[in-house]
Structure formats: C-alpha cells, structure tokens
Amino acid sequence: MNYKTRIFVWGEDIMKKQVEKSSALDNNLYVLRQLFAASKLRLPFEILFQVSKGVTQTLIYTVLFGSIINSIVDGRDFYKVMEYIVIVAAFTAANIWFQSWFQESFLAKDNARIQKYMLMNVYAHAASLDIQQYENPEFYDKYVRSLDEASSRASKLSSSIANAAGLLVTVLYLLSIIVSKEPWTLVFVLIPLVPGWLLGKKKNSVSYDLYIKNTSPNRWTKYLNRIMYLKEYAKEMRLTGIYGVLTRKYDDTMDEIIKNEKKYDRKTTIMTLWMDFMNDKVIYVGILLYVSYLIVVKKKLLIGDYLIIQNAVASMTWRVSALINSGLDLQQSGRFSGLLREFLETKPLVHVNEEAIAPNPAMESIEFKNVSFSYDGKKEVLKNINLTVKKGSRILIVGKNGAGKSTFVKLLMNLYQPTEGEILYNGKNIQEYEVNPYRHIYSTVFQDFYLYAFSIGQNVVMDHYEENKAPYVEKALTEADLMKKIQSLEKGILSNVTKEIDDDGFVPSGGEKQKMVIARAIYQASDVIILDEPSSALDPLSEARINEITLRSSSEKTVFMISHRLSSAQYVDEVLLIDDGVIKERGTHESLMNANGLYAEMYRMQQEQYALEGEDKNGQD
Amino acid sequence: MDKTNKKNGKSVKILKNSIYLMRLIYRFSPMLFAFTIIAAIAEFCFTFFNLLFTKRLVQEITDGNEFAVICVTIAVWCIAYLLLRFLIISIDNYFRPVYTKVLIKGLEKYLYDKAAKVDLECYDNSEYYNEFIWATNNSGEMVTGACNSLGAFLGYVLQISGVISMVVLIDPSLSALTFVSVALNIVVASSLEKKKVEYRKEIVGKEKVERYVERVFYLQDSAKDLRLTNIKGVLLETYEKAYQGVQTILKKYVGKIAFVSFLSTFGFRYALNTFVIYGYFAYKLIVKQSIDLSDFVVVNKAMVDLYLLLNRWSGQINALYRNAVYVDTMKKFINYEPHIKSEADAKRIPDAEELILEFRNVTFTYPGNDQPTLRNVSFKINPRNTLAVVGYNGAGKTTLVKLMMRLYDVDQGEILLNGRNIKEFDLEDYRAMFSSVFQDFNLYALSLAENVKMNDNDVLTDDEIVSALKHADFGGKLSTLKDGINSQITREFDEEGLLLSGGEKQKVAMARVFAGTGKIIVFDEPSAALDPFAEYNINKRIIESSQKKSVVLISHRLTATRMADHIIMLENGEVVESGRHEELMQLDGKYAFMYKVQAEPYLKKA
Known part of the structure; x- marks a missing residue:
C-alpha cells in the first residue's frame, strides 16, 4: 500500500459536483427513501388525510348543499332529503375521526420518530468525517445547515407531497362536478391559468431576489443581536467604545434592509394585485355572469346548479393556485433536501481500510518518516519531519505561536493525514490500523477542551459511567488536585457540570475545568499521554503539580507535551523545537543549552526574569 | 374561586400587555400601528360585503329579475371588491413588511441601549440572565409576530361580530344555536389547549436534553472528543433515553387529545353548524315553505365563515397569551433601573x-x-x-x-x-x-483597526494603530497582511477574513491597551497564551507603559x-x-x- 502521496478531496468539491448532477427530484427522492426507512406509514396516511379533508368538504358544501336547494325547487320529499343528510353526516363522522387521530396522535409521535432517525443518521455521519473537514469554515457552515434540515426536512417533504396529492384529487373531483353541470364554465377557469402561473413564478423569483439581497445584512443583524446580549461581551460593552461602533453598524445594516424591502415589496405588491385580479375577478365574475345568463335568460339551469357551480369554482380557484404553489414548494424542498444529501454523501478523507487491524495498546515505538503536512496544498505547515520515539520517552515540544506544534500532535493521532511521508506505530503505518481503536490508545489534554453537561464522573470517564468506576475516577480527581472541591459538592462526583441541563449543576472556574480535563487523561491510564498546553490557566502550584504527575512520576509512560513553560524541559528526555514547520533543534535540555541556539535563547529569556539580582548573568555566557 | 381569579389574572395580563405592546408599536412605528387597524377594518368590510352581495344576487335570480339588473349588481360588487382588495394587498405586501422593519430597528436599538446599561451582576445570575437578557435577543421576531397576531385578532373579532349579526338579522331563532356553538367552541378549544400545555410542560425537560445533544454535535470544540473517546456513545444513549421519555408522555396524552378534537370538530363544525342547520332549512323550505332561498344560502356561507374565523381566532388567543408572557419579560427588562449609574x-x-x-x-x-x-x-x-x-x-x-x-x-x-x-x-x-485587557477578551467581526480602536471616533490615526500593534509584538504578522489594518477579522462575513491563533488574538487585545487613551492600564493575565518570545516582549512593554501611566497587573x-x-x-x-x-x-x-x-x-x- 502506498501512502506517500495523497490526493486531497475537499468536501466542497464533491458537493459542487453533486449540485450539478442532482435535480430537485433526485434530492427529494433521496430524502423520501429516508422517510420510508424511518416510518413506512407516514406518507400513505398523510396523503389519505389530505384527500379526506378535501373530499369531505366538497361533498358537504358543494354537493349536499346544492342538491338540498335543487330538491326544494324540484319539490322533493323532506324525508328523502333528511336521509341524504344523515348519510353524508355518517360519512363525515368517519372521516373526521380519522383526521383527528392522524393530526393529534399519529403525527405527534411520528414526527419525533422521524426526527430521531434523521438526526442519528447525521450524527453518525458527522462523527465519521475528519476533523480537518470540520475546521474548514465552508464545510462547517454546510454541516450546521444540514443539521438544521435534518430535524424537520423529511416531515416537511411528506407534508408537501401529501398536500399536493390532496389538492390534485380534490381539484379533479370538483372538475368532474363542474363538467357534469355545465362544461363551458371550465373555459373561465382555464383562461387565467397560464398568466396566473407565470405571474406566480415571477413573484417567487422577486421574493427570492429580496431574500438573497437581504441575506448578508440579515446575518449582520443576527451577529450584532448575539453580541449585544451575550454575557461574554458585556464587560467590553461597558468599558470600551465598541458599543458605538456596533450600533452604527446596526443602523447602516437596518437602513439597507429597509431600502431593499421597499424596492422589492413594491414589485411584489403589483404582481399580487394582478394575480388576484386574474384568479378571482376574471374567473369569478365571468362565471357569475355566464351562469346568471343561463338561468335568467336561457332558463337552462336550476338555482341549485348555479350554487353548486359557484361553490365548486370558488373552492377550485384557490386550490389550483395552491397546487401551483405546492409545485414550487416541492422544488424548494428539493434544494433543502439537496443540502442534507450533500452532507450525508460527503466522504471522509480517511479512506476506510477494509483490511485494517486492531492496534496493540502497549506502545513500543512511534516513528515519523519524512512527514509533511499542508492544509491547502500550498503552504506547508510541517515539513519533512523525522522522529523516532521509544517506549517511556518524554518529549517536550516547544516553539513560537503558530509554529505547527498542535498540527504535529493531530497528525500523530490520525486526526489529520500527512500530505507526504508516513507515521509508524509499533512499526506499522498508522493508516493500517482501525481508526477508532487507534485513536483510543492516547490520553489527551487539549488546549481547547470541552466539558459536557453530564456528571463529573462521566466527564472524567468519557464513556458510559458505571458505579464500579467511581474509585478510579476519585483517584484521578485526587491526583489532579480537584477531589477536595468535589467532595464539598452535595452530590460529589455525580454532580452535573454546568447549568445547561441541570439547574443545580456545578459551574467550575477556569482552573477547575482544566484540572477536570487533566483527571480525564489520568483516568484513561494509556501508555501514551499527550498534553497540549495544559497549564495556561493554572496558578503556579497547580502547574508544578501537573508537571509532577505527568513528567516526573510516570516512568513507564510515553509523554508528548506542548508547552511554553520551558521549566518543564529538565524533566523530559528530549526537547523538540519546531520553528516554521521544521524541527530546528532537538536533544536534551543540557545539549540544547550548550548548542546555544534558539532554544537556549528562549530558555534564558524566561530564566533571566526569575534569576535573583546578583546571581544572574553568571555561568550562562 | 382561586381558579376564576387565575383566569381573570390571565386575561388581565393579556389585555395589559397587549396595550403595552401597542404603545411600543405606536412609539417606534406609528405607520405600522395605523395600517394594522386599517387592515382589520378592511377585512371586516370584505367579509360583510361578500355576504350581503351573495344574498342580493340569489334574491335577484330567484325573483326572476332582468339580466341587465343582475349585471349592474355584479358590477357594483366588483368595484367595491377591487377597492378593498387593493387596500388589503398593498398593506400585506408593502406597508406591513416595510414598517415592521422600521419598528424592529427602533425597538432593538432601544433595547440595546438598555442592555448596555444593565448592571453586570444581572449577567452573573444565570436564571435572570436567561430569562430577561438573553430572552430579549430575538425581540425583533417576537414583536413582529406579536404585532401581526394583534392585528389578526382585532380583524377576527370584527369579522365574527359581522357574521353573527348577519345570521341574527336573517333568522333570530338561529341566534341561540350560533351563540351556543360559539361558546362551546371556545370552552372546548381552551380545554384542549390546556391539555396541550400540560403535556408540553412534561416534555420540555426531555426536549432540553435532546437539544443539548444536538448542540454538542454542532460544536467544533467537541469534535475531537467524538473521535478520540467514546463520549459519542454516551451522547446517543442520552438522546435515546430522552426520546423514549417523550414517546411515553405522548402516548399518555395524544389519544385523549385526538378524541376531544374529534368531538369538537365533528360536533360543532359539522353536526351543529352544518347538518342541523341543513335539516332546519330543509324543513322550513319544504314543509313550511316559510323562508327565502337566499337566506339559506347566506346562512350556509356565514356558518362556514364563522367556523373558520372562530378557529383562527382561538389560535390567536393562544398567540396573544404567548406574546403576553414575552412582553412581560421585555417590560421587566425595559423597566429595570441600573444601580450603578451617574x-x-x-x-x-x-x-x-x-x-x-x-x-x-x-x-x-x-x-x-x-x-x-x-x-x-x-x-x-x-x-x-x-x-x-x-x-x-x-x-x-x-x-x-x-x-x-x-x-x-x-x-x-x-x-x-x-x-x-x-x-x-x-x-x-x-x-x-481605564484601558484594560481581560482574560476573556473578544475580537469582533470588524476590521483589525476597529478591533484595536474599539471606538467610533477618529481620535487615533492609522499610524498610531499600526504602532500600537507593533508595540504588542503583532508587527510581524501585520506585515504579511495584504489589507494591513483594514483586514477583516474572522470569516463570519468575509471569506478572506483573518483567522488568528490564540496568541495572535491576545496580541491584538494588548494593542487595544497600548492604543488606548486611558490614564490607568489594567492587564488581567496578559500572557497566558503567549510563547516565551512574545511573553518577554509584552512584559517589557508593560514595564515601559508604567513609566507614563499607572498599571494594574494580574498574572x-x-x-x-x-x-x-x-x-x-x-x-x-x-x-x-x-x-x-x-x-x-x-x-x-x-x-x-x-x-x-x-x-x-x-x-x-x-
């Protein structure tokens, strides 16, 4: 297997191709398949529901009503009429029974079922994608939008289709009624159909233009709205002049929105007026005149027929425009379905290796062979890294901000894949191992960690928490110097962290959070520990303690530590100084000090500030 | 007793807050206020004239009037209709959306100003913060909705009274039936709503958990954990449990709700208001032959209208209540008097x-x-x-x-x-x-210069901003930027926007202080994320600053x-x-x- 060269397939490229080749119909079918997998009965029931609604109303208000009137004029028997009314009432009762059950009972349960199915799909897929894709803002934006879609898209699609089906059936039913009474009236229905449809399309495109025009300003107002009320910004809002900058920005943005709104709404209003005129006036007045003529002058129709036709036409006109809208609606739905589909069909960068083997958690060696990495294929973040680490080594990685230290660690954990070269774990390329078991080998503390709104125990274990794990959790917390604080909490390690879910939750301070994360790493008891600036928010005593735990006492463990605090250097076996993507200096603290390079300069800078007056400057030069 | 009190309390609250809301609307957009009322009246006229016209037309046809007379009636109606539709369509499509934006602009700015003056201690109390400060976040949307439902409510009340009076005029004996069904409809609708509120209350806790899991999957911070640990399994299991809880609660309630809904829909809409009326008119027309055909036609049409209007109207009552709750929080927020003030x-x-x-x-x-x-x-x-x-x-x-x-x-x-x-x-x-930089500083999606100035005035020249950035050890990065200090920070609005590392962000925040005009400088943990070189430089700068100004340093x-x-x-x-x-x-x-x-x-x- 050759891992030397790797072609990067960014999520977006795949997405673009998909947008080109897949139509709205394709996308809707894709989501429809998911709908069927989540709930087989949903669509058939919903179609039945819509058809039942349309047919019941037509039967009562058009057919029954008209025939009562006609029977009066005809002079039919009262009991015959009553019989007819009772039969329709019974049919209505059955239909309403079904409608109520569907709407209030089935739908409530089914929506939750579908939402769960869709979200689970998205979650599972999201977790299979690579961290590198996440860090790409465009991809992340798409991910967030598809999550938004996931919770409701399938249900919405079902409603749109059922709505269209219900409308179609009802319109056909109404058509058959009209034709049976007086076919010529159909002409009035058909004449405005085409101009009405064209106007509708035009109006939709104007609304879409407005939406596009306002997208950027709307995002601005949302951003400003967030900042104005968010806790994090409250201090600066009071202490600096940024409030003035932001309100001026808000003014400009709102003025732009209002300007756009005025411009486009004028167009929409005129088109709506025309549509209203076409749909309502032409059809309605035309039929009124024609049918009145037939009754009064030609004496061809009964007054009941007139009312039936009038009713049928009135309920048909709005249904026809609703049908046109539902077509446009389905097209729009296709666009949103497409978003979801693009995401679910995005391939992870790490190719699933069918022959992957399980790694041995007992680490023997780690080797970087000519490893280079670049995010965009142009600028290399790491260049030609070569390194061999034996079991039990303690490595300190130092360097300026942005030198590539964190990237190094992410490559090691197979969160990123090298653009060139290979990384070996126990002599085998890490790509040959199963992805998750391989990543689980490491205990990690990252700079940007996250605490979950679950119990403290859960946050330490980071897996299913069971009671028998408690002693180990407590031990880890004790070592991380946090147990005393936790014992003072009412529920101890079962206290929930943050108030996000639990109003009585424990809200840790910055330093306490960091200690909890360090307890995480201690608990994992892996052979390899990775620490990415673990001490930036800690006071000096806690910092010394962390060094003690991770570097001094763990003779068996392999440790990779990234730190700006060079005081840790003397406890490690090797210091790597990464500068501008390459390992510029390496060796023990002593050898690097003797080499008198960049490392020595950095170290002295920190040391100098501690050296007491009179004692400094000696022995260094 | 207690119950009636509570009920009265609720309607008083709705009334009071609706009036408060109307005053706000009037204050920030009087045009929107006027058009909302005009629209409600126009809708009323529209419904009423339609009923009148239908009656007149059927009457003329059954009376055997001449075709020309019928044409005149249709033409008169046609003109009235056009005028009213013109008014309604212009308001709905132009005036309402435009003046709603004007309202939002005025109101949000007013609330921003309040938010910037509220005492900081209100932010520490998470309950107070969530309820009163963060809740104000979507005030624009809420007020738009509230204004629309207020207008709709007014329109429905007018239309319903128009329809009922039409029915009463035609056949007073029907008025009893109409009033009974209106009253029953309201009672059943409100009991149905109460049931729904009850189960929503039970579900809310579970849904909070579901939303939390959803949020964790959104976050970039947790993306690494999802790959490196088995927390994913824990999250999915948590979601599953919450989901099962929701289903159990739903099963308990939805059957009953469906049954009541069936009774109310079939009972009032169809049995009482349609089939009984059909039977009644058939009897009067066929057996008694004592009624005009046009009356039947109009009553039928009026009943269909009435039911639809009642349905929408009760929907609006619920919306009004939700709005009242929101207006309540907004009112408290607006009326909050900061303790810390001049x-x-x-x-x-x-x-x-x-x-x-x-x-x-x-x-x-x-x-x-x-x-x-x-x-x-x-x-x-x-x-x-x-x-x-x-x-x-x-x-x-x-x-x-x-x-x-x-x-x-x-x-x-x-x-x-x-x-x-x-x-x-x-x-x-x-x-x-004071010029200060705190541990938890923020950068804004504005230009680099604005992020340093943090001010709307032009007191600082570009050169001064550049020199402050250089002073904060940001000079190296600055020289690589194509747009210099005009570069946009973050990619929130600019695809070419600048993404800074933790250390670089801290340097920008430090530059704020160096550019600041304050007489006392406050540094709260200024070097936490900095590498040794940057830290060394910053420390030197701090010492330099203290030559000219007083400095408070936490580290x-x-x-x-x-x-x-x-x-x-x-x-x-x-x-x-x-x-x-x-x-x-x-x-x-x-x-x-x-x-x-x-x-x-x-x-x-x-």
Missing part, C-alpha cells in the same frame, strides 16, 4: 495627571453567594505606579479589578479617586479613565509581577501579604513560596 450632580474626572486610586477596607459579596469574594481589602495606587495582584486560582483577583472599574459597587468600605468616592464621578467618564507569571512598585497577594479574598518583591521574598511567606515553586526549575540550572 448621580445627577456627577463630577468630571479631574484633568490633573496625578491620579491616586485607593481601596479602603473594601468587602464584596457576589449577589447570591454566602461568602464574600473580597474581605477588607485596602491598598493605594500612586501616580505612574505599578500594582501587581497575585494569588491562586479563585482568590478574587479579577473581582478586585472589576470593582475598581465600577462594573460592580462595593458592599462595605469605599474606593477613592484623589480622595473622593468614585460613585461621585460621572460613570462613563470614570470608566473611560500567574511571577516574573511579570516582580518589578511592580507594589505587590498584593490575595488568598480567599484577603490581602495576606503586600509590599515590594524584595520585601516579600525576605518575609519568606506565601508569596516567596509561590515564587520559588515557579523559579526553582530555572534557578537550579543557573
């Missing part, structure tokens, strides 16, 4: 260069805490002196600075500026005296605090040691111990 006779900050700031026996307890965070703290900052505040995590260092900048007011003791209590000074003026890095003129060591909110570095080292107490822990690894080798 007194009427507030003094300006003295122009004198020689500012002396003094804490005298200051004690402070955060609202809701039992233990004071600061106890009996006293110290003095002389002109152009540096004060260093050191201590363990949670000792009260940041709180001390917040009190100094009057983000909170002290409980006991006082803070004096040149011998006067700081409460006597104009608040804005007083706060402008865990005791190297940075060493050269301060005065060091105070805090422990559990109390000053346990204070003095110069040398004095404290000689004392060989807590400060000396902390210092040695940090310095030891370096000194051993020296």
Whole structure:
C-alpha cells in the first residue's frame, strides 16, 4: 500500500459536483427513501388525510348543499332529503375521526420518530468525517445547515407531497362536478391559468431576489443581536467604545434592509394585485355572469346548479393556485433536501481500510518518516519531519505561536493525514490500523477542551459511567488536585457540570475545568499521554503539580507535551523545537543549552526574569 | 374561586400587555400601528360585503329579475371588491413588511441601549440572565409576530361580530344555536389547549436534553472528543433515553387529545353548524315553505365563515397569551433601573495627571453567594505606579479589578479617586479613565483597526494603530497582511477574513491597551497564551507603559509581577501579604513560596 502521496478531496468539491448532477427530484427522492426507512406509514396516511379533508368538504358544501336547494325547487320529499343528510353526516363522522387521530396522535409521535432517525443518521455521519473537514469554515457552515434540515426536512417533504396529492384529487373531483353541470364554465377557469402561473413564478423569483439581497445584512443583524446580549461581551460593552461602533453598524445594516424591502415589496405588491385580479375577478365574475345568463335568460339551469357551480369554482380557484404553489414548494424542498444529501454523501478523507487491524495498546515505538503536512496544498505547515520515539520517552515540544506544534500532535493521532511521508506505530503505518481503536490508545489534554453537561464522573470517564468506576475516577480527581472541591459538592462526583441541563449543576472556574480535563487523561491510564498546553490557566502550584504527575512520576509512560513553560524541559528526555514547520533543534535540555541556539535563547529569556539580582548573568555566557 | 381569579389574572395580563405592546408599536412605528387597524377594518368590510352581495344576487335570480339588473349588481360588487382588495394587498405586501422593519430597528436599538446599561451582576445570575437578557435577543421576531397576531385578532373579532349579526338579522331563532356553538367552541378549544400545555410542560425537560445533544454535535470544540473517546456513545444513549421519555408522555396524552378534537370538530363544525342547520332549512323550505332561498344560502356561507374565523381566532388567543408572557419579560427588562449609574450632580474626572486610586477596607459579596469574594481589602495606587495582584486560582483577583472599574459597587468600605468616592464621578467618564485587557477578551467581526480602536471616533490615526500593534509584538504578522489594518477579522462575513491563533488574538487585545487613551492600564493575565518570545516582549512593554501611566497587573507569571512598585497577594479574598518583591521574598511567606515553586526549575540550572 502506498501512502506517500495523497490526493486531497475537499468536501466542497464533491458537493459542487453533486449540485450539478442532482435535480430537485433526485434530492427529494433521496430524502423520501429516508422517510420510508424511518416510518413506512407516514406518507400513505398523510396523503389519505389530505384527500379526506378535501373530499369531505366538497361533498358537504358543494354537493349536499346544492342538491338540498335543487330538491326544494324540484319539490322533493323532506324525508328523502333528511336521509341524504344523515348519510353524508355518517360519512363525515368517519372521516373526521380519522383526521383527528392522524393530526393529534399519529403525527405527534411520528414526527419525533422521524426526527430521531434523521438526526442519528447525521450524527453518525458527522462523527465519521475528519476533523480537518470540520475546521474548514465552508464545510462547517454546510454541516450546521444540514443539521438544521435534518430535524424537520423529511416531515416537511411528506407534508408537501401529501398536500399536493390532496389538492390534485380534490381539484379533479370538483372538475368532474363542474363538467357534469355545465362544461363551458371550465373555459373561465382555464383562461387565467397560464398568466396566473407565470405571474406566480415571477413573484417567487422577486421574493427570492429580496431574500438573497437581504441575506448578508440579515446575518449582520443576527451577529450584532448575539453580541449585544451575550454575557461574554458585556464587560467590553461597558468599558470600551465598541458599543458605538456596533450600533452604527446596526443602523447602516437596518437602513439597507429597509431600502431593499421597499424596492422589492413594491414589485411584489403589483404582481399580487394582478394575480388576484386574474384568479378571482376574471374567473369569478365571468362565471357569475355566464351562469346568471343561463338561468335568467336561457332558463337552462336550476338555482341549485348555479350554487353548486359557484361553490365548486370558488373552492377550485384557490386550490389550483395552491397546487401551483405546492409545485414550487416541492422544488424548494428539493434544494433543502439537496443540502442534507450533500452532507450525508460527503466522504471522509480517511479512506476506510477494509483490511485494517486492531492496534496493540502497549506502545513500543512511534516513528515519523519524512512527514509533511499542508492544509491547502500550498503552504506547508510541517515539513519533512523525522522522529523516532521509544517506549517511556518524554518529549517536550516547544516553539513560537503558530509554529505547527498542535498540527504535529493531530497528525500523530490520525486526526489529520500527512500530505507526504508516513507515521509508524509499533512499526506499522498508522493508516493500517482501525481508526477508532487507534485513536483510543492516547490520553489527551487539549488546549481547547470541552466539558459536557453530564456528571463529573462521566466527564472524567468519557464513556458510559458505571458505579464500579467511581474509585478510579476519585483517584484521578485526587491526583489532579480537584477531589477536595468535589467532595464539598452535595452530590460529589455525580454532580452535573454546568447549568445547561441541570439547574443545580456545578459551574467550575477556569482552573477547575482544566484540572477536570487533566483527571480525564489520568483516568484513561494509556501508555501514551499527550498534553497540549495544559497549564495556561493554572496558578503556579497547580502547574508544578501537573508537571509532577505527568513528567516526573510516570516512568513507564510515553509523554508528548506542548508547552511554553520551558521549566518543564529538565524533566523530559528530549526537547523538540519546531520553528516554521521544521524541527530546528532537538536533544536534551543540557545539549540544547550548550548548542546555544534558539532554544537556549528562549530558555534564558524566561530564566533571566526569575534569576535573583546578583546571581544572574553568571555561568550562562 | 382561586381558579376564576387565575383566569381573570390571565386575561388581565393579556389585555395589559397587549396595550403595552401597542404603545411600543405606536412609539417606534406609528405607520405600522395605523395600517394594522386599517387592515382589520378592511377585512371586516370584505367579509360583510361578500355576504350581503351573495344574498342580493340569489334574491335577484330567484325573483326572476332582468339580466341587465343582475349585471349592474355584479358590477357594483366588483368595484367595491377591487377597492378593498387593493387596500388589503398593498398593506400585506408593502406597508406591513416595510414598517415592521422600521419598528424592529427602533425597538432593538432601544433595547440595546438598555442592555448596555444593565448592571453586570444581572449577567452573573444565570436564571435572570436567561430569562430577561438573553430572552430579549430575538425581540425583533417576537414583536413582529406579536404585532401581526394583534392585528389578526382585532380583524377576527370584527369579522365574527359581522357574521353573527348577519345570521341574527336573517333568522333570530338561529341566534341561540350560533351563540351556543360559539361558546362551546371556545370552552372546548381552551380545554384542549390546556391539555396541550400540560403535556408540553412534561416534555420540555426531555426536549432540553435532546437539544443539548444536538448542540454538542454542532460544536467544533467537541469534535475531537467524538473521535478520540467514546463520549459519542454516551451522547446517543442520552438522546435515546430522552426520546423514549417523550414517546411515553405522548402516548399518555395524544389519544385523549385526538378524541376531544374529534368531538369538537365533528360536533360543532359539522353536526351543529352544518347538518342541523341543513335539516332546519330543509324543513322550513319544504314543509313550511316559510323562508327565502337566499337566506339559506347566506346562512350556509356565514356558518362556514364563522367556523373558520372562530378557529383562527382561538389560535390567536393562544398567540396573544404567548406574546403576553414575552412582553412581560421585555417590560421587566425595559423597566429595570441600573444601580450603578451617574448621580445627577456627577463630577468630571479631574484633568490633573496625578491620579491616586485607593481601596479602603473594601468587602464584596457576589449577589447570591454566602461568602464574600473580597474581605477588607485596602491598598493605594500612586501616580505612574505599578500594582501587581497575585494569588491562586479563585482568590478574587479579577473581582478586585472589576470593582475598581465600577462594573460592580462595593458592599462595605469605599474606593477613592484623589480622595473622593468614585460613585461621585460621572460613570462613563470614570470608566473611560481605564484601558484594560481581560482574560476573556473578544475580537469582533470588524476590521483589525476597529478591533484595536474599539471606538467610533477618529481620535487615533492609522499610524498610531499600526504602532500600537507593533508595540504588542503583532508587527510581524501585520506585515504579511495584504489589507494591513483594514483586514477583516474572522470569516463570519468575509471569506478572506483573518483567522488568528490564540496568541495572535491576545496580541491584538494588548494593542487595544497600548492604543488606548486611558490614564490607568489594567492587564488581567496578559500572557497566558503567549510563547516565551512574545511573553518577554509584552512584559517589557508593560514595564515601559508604567513609566507614563499607572498599571494594574494580574498574572500567574511571577516574573511579570516582580518589578511592580507594589505587590498584593490575595488568598480567599484577603490581602495576606503586600509590599515590594524584595520585601516579600525576605518575609519568606506565601508569596516567596509561590515564587520559588515557579523559579526553582530555572534557578537550579543557573
């Protein structure tokens, strides 16, 4: 297997191709398949529901009503009429029974079922994608939008289709009624159909233009709205002049929105007026005149027929425009379905290796062979890294901000894949191992960690928490110097962290959070520990303690530590100084000090500030 | 008794808050207010004329009038219809959306101003914050919705009364039936709503958990954990449990709700209002032959209208209630009076260069805490002196600075500026005296220059901004930027936007202070994320700053605090040691111990 060269397939490229080749119909079918997998009965029931609604109303208000009137004029028997009314009432009762059950009972349960199915799909897929894709803002934006879609898209699609089906059936039913009474009236229905449809399309495109025009300003107002009320910004809002900058920005943005709104709404209003005129006036007045003529002058129709036709036409006109809208609606739905589909069909960068083997958690060696990495294929973040680490080594990685230290660690954990070269774990390329078991080998503390709104125990274990794990959790917390604080909490390690879910939750301070994360790493008891600036928010005593735990006492463990605090250097076996993507200096603290390079300069800078007056400057030069 | 009280309380609340809302609408957009009322009246006229016209037309046809007469009736109706539709369509498509935006602009700016003045302690209380401050976040959307439903409600009330009076005019004996069904409809609808509220209440907790899991999957911070640990399994299991809970609650309620819904829909809409009326008219027309055909036609049409209107109307009542709850929080927020504000006779900050700031026996307890965070703290900052505040995590260092900048007011003791209590000074003026950078600073999606200036004025020249950035060790990065200080920060709005690393962000925040015009500089942990070179440089700059201005410095890095003129060591909110570095080292107490822990690894080798 050759891992030397790797072609990067960014999520977006795949997405673009998909947008080109897949139509709205394709996308809707894709989501429809998911709908069927989540709930087989949903669509058939919903179609039945819509058809039942349309047919019941037509039967009562058009057919029954008209025939009562006609029977009066005809002079039919009262009991015959009553019989007819009772039969329709019974049919209505059955239909309403079904409608109520569907709407209030089935739908409530089914929506939750579908939402769960869709979200689970998205979650599972999201977790299979690579961290590198996440860090790409465009991809992340798409991910967030598809999550938004996931919770409701399938249900919405079902409603749109059922709505269209219900409308179609009802319109056909109404058509058959009209034709049976007086076919010529159909002409009035058909004449405005085409101009009405064209106007509708035009109006939709104007609304879409407005939406596009306002997208950027709307995002601005949302951003400003967030900042104005968010806790994090409250201090600066009071202490600096940024409030003035932001309100001026808000003014400009709102003025732009209002300007756009005025411009486009004028167009929409005129088109709506025309549509209203076409749909309502032409059809309605035309039929009124024609049918009145037939009754009064030609004496061809009964007054009941007139009312039936009038009713049928009135309920048909709005249904026809609703049908046109539902077509446009389905097209729009296709666009949103497409978003979801693009995401679910995005391939992870790490190719699933069918022959992957399980790694041995007992680490023997780690080797970087000519490893280079670049995010965009142009600028290399790491260049030609070569390194061999034996079991039990303690490595300190130092360097300026942005030198590539964190990237190094992410490559090691197979969160990123090298653009060139290979990384070996126990002599085998890490790509040959199963992805998750391989990543689980490491205990990690990252700079940007996250605490979950679950119990403290859960946050330490980071897996299913069971009671028998408690002693180990407590031990880890004790070592991380946090147990005393936790014992003072009412529920101890079962206290929930943050108030996000639990109003009585424990809200840790910055330093306490960091200690909890360090307890995480201690608990994992892996052979390899990775620490990415673990001490930036800690006071000096806690910092010394962390060094003690991770570097001094763990003779068996392999440790990779990234730190700006060079005081840790003397406890490690090797210091790597990464500068501008390459390992510029390496060796023990002593050898690097003797080499008198960049490392020595950095170290002295920190040391100098501690050296007491009179004692400094000696022995260094 | 209690129940009726509660019910009355609810309608009083709806009424009061609706009036409050209308006043707000009138204040920020009188045009929207006017058009909302006009639209409601127009809708009423529309419904009423339609019924009248239908009756007239059927009458004319059944009476056997001439075709020409019928044509005139249709033409008259046609013109009235066109005029009304023109009015309604213009309001719905033009005036309402445009003036709604005007309303949003006025209201949101008003609320922003309030938010910027609310005391900071309101943000600490998470319940208060979520309920009153964060809730205001989507005020635009809420008020738009509230205004629409208020207008719709008014329109429906007018239309319903129009339809009912039409029915009563035609056949008074039907009025009983109509009133009964209207009353029953309202009763059933409200009991149905109550049932729904009940189960929503039970579900809300479960859904909160579902939303939380959803949020975790959104977050970039947790993306690594999802790959490196099995927390994914825990999250999915949590979701599954919440989902099962929701299904159980639904099963308990939805059957009953469906049944009541069936009874009300079939019973009132169809059985009472349709089939009984059909039977009644058939009887009158066929057996008694005592009624005009056009009456039947109009009553039928009126009943269909009535049911639809009632349905929408009861929907609006619920919307009004939801709005009332929202308006309530907004009202509380608007009426909140900040405690920390300028007194009427507030003094300006003295122009004198020689500012002396003094804490005298200051004690402070955060609202809701039992233990004071600061106890009996006293110290003095002389002109152009540096004060260093050191201590363990949670000792009260940041709180001390917040009190100094009057983000909170002290409980006991006082803070004096040149011998006067700081409460006597104009608040804005007083706060402008400081240039500060906190641990939890923010960058904004604005230009780099604006992020440094943090001001809307042009006091600072571009050159001064550049030199402040260079001063903060950002010069290297700046020279690589195509747009220089006009580069946009973050990719929120600019695809080419600048993504800065943690250390670079901190440097920008430091530049704010160096560019600032404040007379006292406050640094809260300025070097936490910086590499040794940057840290060294920043420390040097801080020392330089203290040549010209007073400096307050909080830091865990005791190297940075060493050269301060005065060091105070805090422990559990109390000053346990204070003095110069040398004095404290000689004392060989807590400060000396902390210092040695940090310095030891370096000194051993020296």
